[in-house]
Amino acid sequence: MFFCPGGSAPGKFKGSRSFQVLCSLSLGMSKEVKILLVRVKSDGRQTYNISEVEEQRIPLSTISIRNTASELIKACKGVWVKGKFKESYLLPAFSVKPNIEVHIPIPRDKLNPPTPSIYLESKRDAFSPVLLQFCTDPKNAVTVIRGLAGSLRLNLGLFSTKSLVEANSDHAVEVRTQVQQPADENWDLKGSSQTWPCESSRSHTTIAKYAQYQASSFQESLEVCISCFFFPSSEQKPVGKVIKFGTNIDLSDPKRWKPQLQELLKLPAFMRVESSNNMLSHVGHTILGMNTVQLYMKVPGSRTPGHQENNNFCSVNINIGPGDCEWFAVHENYWEAINRFCEKHGVDYLTGSWWPVLEDLYSSNIPVYRFIQRPGDLVWINAGTVHWVQAVGWCNNIAWNVGPLNSYQYQLALERFEWNEVKKVKSIVPMIHVSWNVARTIKITDPDTYKLIKHCLMQSIKHIQILRDQLVASGKKISYQSRVKDEPAYYCNECDLEVFNLLFVTSESSSKKSYVVHCEDCARRKSPALTAVVVLEQYRIEELMRTYDNFTLVSVMLQMFTKASRFL
Numbered sequence: 001m002f003f004c005p006g007g008s009a010p011g012k013f014k015g016s017r018s019f020q021v022l023c024s025l026s027l028g029m030s031k032e033v034k035i036l037l038v039r040v041k042s043d044g045r046q047t048y049n050i051s052e053v054e055e056q057r058i059p060l061s062t063i064s065i066r067n068t069a070s071e072l073i074k075a076c077k078g079v080w081v082k083g084k085f086k087e088s089y090l091l092p093a094f095s096v097k098p099n100i101e102v103h104i105p106i107p108r109d110k111l112n113p114p115t116p117s118i119y120l121e122s123k124r125d126a127f128s129p130v131l132l133q134f135c136t137d138p139k140n141a142v143t144v145i146r147g148l149a150g151s152l153r154l155n156l157g158l159f160s161t162k163s164l165v166e167a168n169s170d171h172a173v174e175v176r177t178q179v180q181q182p183a184d185e186n187w188d189l190k191g192s193s194q195t196w197p198c199e200s201s202r203s204h205t206t207i208a209k210y211a212q213y214q215a216s217s218f219q220e221s222l223e224v225c226i227s228c229f230f231f232p233s234s235e236q237k238p239v240g241k242v243i244k245f246g247t248n249i250d251l252s253d254p255k256r257w258k259p260q261l262q263e264l265l266k267l268p269a270f271m272r273v274e275s276s277n278n279m280l281s282h283v284g285h286t287i288l289g290m291n292t293v294q295l296y297m298k299v300p301g302s303r304t305p306g307h308q309e310n311n312n313f314c315s316v317n318i319n320i321g322p323g324d325c326e327w328f329a330v331h332e333n334y335w336e337a338i339n340r341f342c343e344k345h346g347v348d349y350l351t352g353s354w355w356p357v358l359e360d361l362y363s364s365n366i367p368v369y370r371f372i373q374r375p376g377d378l379v380w381i382n383a384g385t386v387h388w389v390q391a392v393g394w395c396n397n398i399a400w401n402v403g404p405l406n407s408y409q410y411q412l413a414l415e416r417f418e419w420n421e422v423k424k425v426k427s428i429v430p431m432i433h434v435s436w437n438v439a440r441t442i443k444i445t446d447p448d449t450y451k452l453i454k455h456c457l458m459q460s461i462k463h464i465q466i467l468r469d470q471l472v473a474s475g476k477k478i479s480y481q482s483r484v485k486d487e488p489a490y491y492c493n494e495c496d497l498e499v500f501n502l503l504f505v506t507s508e509s510s511s512k513k514s515y516v517v518h519c520e521d522c523a524r525r526k527s528p529a530l531t532a533v534v535v536l537e538q539y540r541i542e543e544l545m546r547t548y549d550n551f552t553l554v555s556v557m558l559q560m561f562t563k564a565s566r567f568l
């Protein structure tokens with residue numbers, strides 16, 4: 001029998017085969033005494049010698065993803081962090097970014113590289129793993145798959161303006177009012193010089209009303225064309241005309257848009273809105289326009305300003321036609337240079353509207369892909385690619401995001417997650433929440449992807465455990481409240497930072513029972529000793545430890561065997 005002083009009685013000791021039993025005693029915040037019980041026989045009777053042993057604790061600084069969760073937790077308990085513990089979720093040593101030399105001058109003619117364009121010979125080619133490999137290759141910023149809709153016999157007519165009006169004429173359309181100009185120009189308000197900012201005003205309408213505008217704009221242009229033909233002197237340059245661009249039309253409702261959404265299931269899995277290897281299918285809730293389809297209705301000159309996708313995710317865009325779109329794209333490698341141009345022109349890179357002046361990019365040695373997307377062409381924007389688009393003709397487009405679970409995509413998503421935090425911009429993809437969901441459900445066979453995710457989980461546990469211990473040491477109660485089905489990820493109400501597991505909750509109005517989630521910093525700003533704050537914990541640390549330990553690199557052979565055995 002033994003007694004564990006100060007702790008809860010761990011039950012009767014039933015003479016384990018092991019000669020040693022270790023009993024951990026938690027003494028306050030970070031100290032721990034291990035007591036070694038050694039069973040000895042004397043005169044035929046068993047007794048126990050008790051002796052204190054040196055703690056076998058690995059210093060937190062040397063903990064790596066090779067350590068177990070319990071070693072990690074012990075190491076966390078061994079440090080005393082004064083103030084906030086803050087470390088990156090990324091380890092530079094695990095970086096998988098391609099080496100693109102930016103300092104060697106690129107000859108002028110090479111600054112307009114040809115865009116990788118794929119012509120599929122057969123429907124089967126669309127489902128080849130080679131296509132996925134090509135599109136997600138970190139070296140390929142953008143891929144155009146020519147005539148994909150035709151190869152797969154996609155009925156794009158379902159997304160024509162006529163069909164959309166028939167399906168849901170009252171559906172909401174966000175409108176951007178813009179000034180039409182040539183695709184490679186962006187004039188300042190005075191019209192005196194080229195510039196980067198391209199603000200447009202926002203309003204709202206319906207599909208039916210925009211359809212009417214789109215049709216009459218087309219009709220008008222025909223009349224202008226005819227008059228140009230007969231009276232060449234009356235020729236009008238299509239510059240300076242005010243146009244309306246119908247954007248962000250939400251096609252997420254599976255009942256309203258059933259035939260349209262069903263049609264898109266004909267796409268190869270990696271391009272689909274939903275698939276098991278898509279990180280956005282592991283968010284657990286809808287992110288409008290990312291893991292749902294959005295529609296764009298355009299007249300010539302309609303501009304989607306420069307941007308990278310939310311959290312650097314990939315995007316899929318199909319031109320429905322009848323007109324073309326012109327695209328510009330720059331590899332992720334150059335985003336910081338473009339960011340500097342935005343800063344110079346006083347427009348916010350992440351949240352503002354800007355249209356790059358091509359000359360500025362060329363003179364900074366930045367190659368720009370430029371190509372035409374015809375009806376039926378699918379544009380694959382790879383992770384992190386900066387791009388901007390202008391309609392050449394009258395057309396509709398459909399688009400959504402995908403997050404193929406590969407190392408490059410994962411790294412870029414986390415990098416942007418951290419940059420967003422610096423810039424106080426919300427990460428639309430809650431990457432910590434997604435990382436844990438992925439670890440729980442996906443078998444990873446790629447070592448680089450595995451290392452990146454495992455490291456992120458390790459950092460997540462560190463942050464949680466250290467914060468937890470600090471709260472407990474200061475006498476703050478933590479209430480466990482397990483997550484329910486479809487519960488969303490949480491963000492801080494003040495700074496938009498993702499808040500994972502430990503939620504700092506205040507009750508804003510006691511009568512309405514509305515609760516507001518904050519991050520630790522923002523909660524302390526409101527209530528330094530957290531007196532008015534309830535701390536909720538959504539996962540037990542043992543649960544996270546189990547997920548962490550069970551998340552291992554799976555060999556390709558083993559995965560194939562497991563898959564095959566399901567059919568036996």
Ligand SMILES: [Zn+2]
Pocket residue numbers: 492493494495496497518519520521522523
């Ligand atoms: Zn905050």
